[in-house]
Each structure stands twice: as structure tokens, then as C-alpha cells.
Amino acid sequence: MEEEEGTLESFLKWAAELGISDSQSNSSSCLGQSLSVAHFPHAGGRGLAAVRDIRKGELILRVPKLALMSSESLRKDKKLFLSINNHASLSSTQVNDAIWAAEKATAKAEFDWKEAISLMEELNLKHRLQTFKAWLWASGSISSRTLHVPWDDAGCLCPVGDLFNYAAPGEEEAFNSENAFIDSSCWRNHSSTEQYEVEQIDANLLRLTDGGYEEDVSAYCFYARRNYKKGEQVLLSYGTYTNLELLEHYGFLLDENPNDKAFIPLESEIYSSCSWPKDSLYIQQNGKPSFALLSALRLWLTHPTQRRSVGHLAYSGSQLSPDNEIIVMGWISNNCKAVLKSFVTSIEEDELLLRTIDKMQDFCTTGGLANLPSAFEGEVHAFLENKGSIHGESGSKFLQSRHIRRYMDRWKLAVQWRLRYKRTLVDCITYCIKVIMLVGSLDLVNRNLN
The missing domain is CATH 3.90.1420 (set domain protein methyltransferase, domain 2)
Structure with a gap:
């Protein structure tokens, strides 16, 4: 337990050095202003808890682009980039095939793993990281943690942002978004300034208040999907999943899952x-x-x-x-x-x-x-x-x-x-x-x- 806490502390220190923060202003720490790592034994295990009352739509975590792990960041590592280029049959989006294989057909997964062995040897990866078990773990990690970004088809891994546990997108959010859109149409005859303000409100509501990559700040930003009281677990919607899909991809179920x-x-x-x-x-x-x-x-x-x-x-x-x-x-x-x-x-x-x-x-x-x-x-x-x-x-x-x-x-x-x-x-x-x-x-x- 002490070893695990020490590893987490080192991870958060590393994240802070990269500029990952839950503060809307400059902060030297990664977490503590809005969120903290906590354990929820009956609700997903380790997750993120609110350290204060949080309002719906409030920015709660910002992960700079330089901290995101993507094929773009891969190119900055010359050795890794050259090795990948020497294996043209392996693409940045091929992981989807590996994920499918790991879940649906062990034989196909082993075939993909064997194809990648020469690349792993070329990169001088430790032997324990070249095993089939490690391959399945890596494929599963990417399957369950990859986030969409507009500038990379393969998506990205988002440190700290992947600590959020899942909440199914509820009907209430969609209903509110539709109403907001309809209500705003009543303002079309008002001044352009009023119309712009309404459109800004619409954009915030239609964002689904979960998060996404924002070009103007060059960061992946996460927003509260509802109001949270201090101590509550702060959740994130990854999309619409059935319980079987949640079990296969993330290893948990929801008692009440509208999807x-x-x-x-x-x-x-x-x-x-x-x-x-x-x-x-x-x-x-x-x-x-x-x-x-x-x-x-x-x-x-x-x-x-x-x-x-x-x-x-x-x-x-x-x-x-x-x-x-x-x-x-x-x-x-x-x-x-x-x-x-x-x-x-x-x-x-x-x-x-x-x-x-x-x-x-x-x-x-x-x-x-x-x-x-x-x-x-x-x-x-x-x-x-x-x-x-x-x-x-x-x-x-x-x-x-x-x-x-x-x-x-x-x-x-x-x-x-x-x-x-x-x-x-x-x-x-x-x-x-x-x-x-x-x-x-x-x-x-x-x-x-x-």
C-alpha cells in the first residue's frame, strides 16, 4: 500500500511539472484545488473526488497538449519514430484491430503480437514488456483510455484525465440541451450582441459538459457534468455503452444504465x-x-x-x-x-x-x-x-x-x-x-x- 501511494505521489509530481492542473489559475500542484485521488470501493475503485463544492460546467482539470501522448508526440522521439517507420505494416490506428483481437479471438491477438515483436526488440524493450500478457495489457489500456483529439486519428492518452470513473450520459443533459437550443431561437430577432451571448450559452450546454481538446488554450479540458458536493466522486461520460461493453472495455458495471x-x-x-x-x-x-x-x-x-x-x-x-x-x-x-x-x-x-x-x-x-x-x-x-x-x-x-x-x-x-x-x-x-x-x-x- 505504501509503495502504491509513493508511486501515485511521484506520478502527480511528474504531472504537475508538465502543467497538468485542476486549478483555473497558475498552480504548482497537479491536484488539490478542485479534485483529489480517492478510493470508491463500490463505485469504480480509484477515482477523483471533489475537494470543494463544484458547479455544473465548471473547468475542473486542464491537461496541456505537451502532456498528451499521441502519434505526434511519438515523432519527437527519434529512435521510436525511426523504428516505427521501419515497420510500415504497423499503423497508429492498428491498435483497434489488436483490441478487437484481444477480446474476440486469442489466435488473432497472438498473430498481431508476433508481428510487433521485431519492433519491440528493436526498441530494446525489457523482456517482460515483450510478452503476450504485456501486449494484451497495453492493448486494453489504449482501448479503455484513448481520448479523441481533432489533430490525430489515433487519439491520445491523457495523464490524470484517465482517473475519472464513468457515468452514463443521462437523458436529462440531452433534454436540457434541446430545450436550450429551442429557447435560444426565440432570441434571433434581438441585437447581434444578445444573439452572440445566447449562442455562447448554447455552445457551453451542447458541449455535454464533459470535456474535449480546446485549440485556443492548447489543452484537453474537463468540465463538471453536474453539480458536486465536497467529497462526492466526480464522474466523466465516455459515451453511450451497454453494461456488457463497459464490462469488456473497462471492467465494471452500472446498477442503473439507461443505455x-x-x-x-x-x-x-x-x-x-x-x-x-x-x-x-x-x-x-x-x-x-x-x-x-x-x-x-x-x-x-x-x-x-x-x-x-x-x-x-x-x-x-x-x-x-x-x-x-x-x-x-x-x-x-x-x-x-x-x-x-x-x-x-x-x-x-x-x-x-x-x-x-x-x-x-x-x-x-x-x-x-x-x-x-x-x-x-x-x-x-x-x-x-x-x-x-x-x-x-x-x-x-x-x-x-x-x-x-x-x-x-x-x-x-x-x-x-x-x-x-x-x-x-x-x-x-x-x-x-x-x-x-x-x-x-x-x-x-x-x-x-x-
Whole structure:
């Protein structure tokens, strides 16, 4: 712990020397005027906390261009630049391929790593930095930490700025931005000075109050996305991500993520019968089918000879008929049930497993694993065997290992994700049943009236 604190202190001292600061005026320190490094055990781990009350839109961190790590800064290192040029097949944006490979196909990742070995040897990198494990770590770091800058297609790494933990972009910000834009249009008949002032306000609001590179100050500037009280964690929106994407790229989940999506298997004919992109056909976090999914299913579950005549209604989001709507909701509900049935474990069993993992982490004992249902036998056995409990250490000594505790954190995240996915499907089934009952009763009333 002391070693880690010493490393952090050295890092912040180095950052201050480069001019990275959370102060709006000149300051010799990196942090302390607006932010401080803090640990949030249940909200992302290490992050940045407010050391004072902060207002929405306020500048909270400035990272000068000279501190940003990009292909432009790479060119200033003659040895590195010449070595990269000698390997024309490696480009500054190729890291995206490496990231994809690391996540989706180990074989492809190993191929990319082997291609880069000669370059790493030429740069005289230490042997431990040339390993496949180090390659995956570097690819993952760039994947999760690269920020967009207008002057470099590969983006940049931003020291200190990458300490912000994530908050999903909320609907409130978008709503406020739209209203601000609409309200400002009422001022177009006023003087040019008034119009300019309104446009400046619009620009600040439409910035999404998170941050970006600003040419006029040659720095990457971060702004508060909302008001913060002293001691609160200051968060940053990286964009819209589902929980699965957050888990894959950043290693965490959000309890409430308005951008989360649950996908269910769909027949290939559904995709061919509509023009909606595949990634738009999903179930929302609250259990409601997406606009595109409903539109596609309404059209697909219509007789092929009638689709052309009702296509405009389906694409506008309209119900085609009571019978069609009931069939659509029944189809979604049945498919959600089929997906839930395909899982080895139930929601209740996953909840039990999470409680057991929590106890194991709190009390450093593996005793609770013996009481789990048989559905977990393979999962638990794999954990114990792969991590050495069966063939080596056991009990509290086993669970006190830092490596094991990290593995348990990842295991817990995986269970949390599948549990949230299952709950979304259950909520969708409930929603579909309610719609079926409502549409059915309204249709019955209309028929009686006629």
C-alpha cells in the first residue's frame, strides 16, 4: 500500500511539472484545488473526488497538449519514430484491430503480437514488456483510455484525465440541451450582441459538459457534468455503452444504465424483412422492446402479401392491429422465456451465488461453496481448480491472495451481468403480458361497441 501511494505521489509530481492542473489559475500542484485521488470501493475503485463544492460546467482539470501522448508526440522521439517507420505494416490506428483481437479471438491477438515483436526488440524493450500478457495489457489500456483529439486519428492518452470513473450520459443533459437550443431561437430577432451571448450559452450546454481538446488554450479540458458536493466522486461520460461493453472495455458495471441493452436470438428472416440495423433490435433496461424491434416484428409477423401496404405504419411505430400486437408481444415473451430456460442457473441461484461470493470475500473462507446448488458445481470447481485451491492452498490463506481476490471480483462481475440480463428478460415478459391484457380488453370493448 505504501509503495502504491509513493508511486501515485511521484506520478502527480511528474504531472504537475508538465502543467497538468485542476486549478483555473497558475498552480504548482497537479491536484488539490478542485479534485483529489480517492478510493470508491463500490463505485469504480480509484477515482477523483471533489475537494470543494463544484458547479455544473465548471473547468475542473486542464491537461496541456505537451502532456498528451499521441502519434505526434511519438515523432519527437527519434529512435521510436525511426523504428516505427521501419515497420510500415504497423499503423497508429492498428491498435483497434489488436483490441478487437484481444477480446474476440486469442489466435488473432497472438498473430498481431508476433508481428510487433521485431519492433519491440528493436526498441530494446525489457523482456517482460515483450510478452503476450504485456501486449494484451497495453492493448486494453489504449482501448479503455484513448481520448479523441481533432489533430490525430489515433487519439491520445491523457495523464490524470484517465482517473475519472464513468457515468452514463443521462437523458436529462440531452433534454436540457434541446430545450436550450429551442429557447435560444426565440432570441434571433434581438441585437447581434444578445444573439452572440445566447449562442455562447448554447455552445457551453451542447458541449455535454464533459470535456474535449480546446485549440485556443492548447489543452484537453474537463468540465463538471453536474453539480458536486465536497467529497462526492466526480464522474466523466465516455459515451453511450451497454453494461456488457463497459464490462469488456473497462471492467465494471452500472446498477442503473439507461443505455443498457438485452439482445435475444432473432430469425434471419426478421433482419431481411426490415431495414433496421441489427444493433437496434434489442430490449431496453426497463424491459420494454426497442422501437426498432417492435417495428420489425410487427412487419415480420404480418402476412408477406400485406407487408407493403402496412410498412409505412410499422416504420412510424404504429400498431398494425390488435391481433398483430398480441402476436408480437406473445412472440417476444415466448422467446425471452426460451432464453431464460437455456441458462444453467436461475435468477434465485445467481443471487445465492453472489451472496456466497460476498461472504467469501468478507470472511476469507470457501466454506459457503459447499452449500451451493448442483447447478454451480462446474463453475465452482473450475474456480477452485484453476486457482489452486484443490491442488494447493485452501481456506483463508487461499482467499487472502491478492491474485485470487482480483479473480473473485471478476467472477462476481460476470455473475452480476448475467443476473441483470435475466432480470431484463423477466421485466420484458411482464411488460408483454400487460400489453396483451390491455390490447385484448380494449379490442373486446371496441367489438362490443360495434
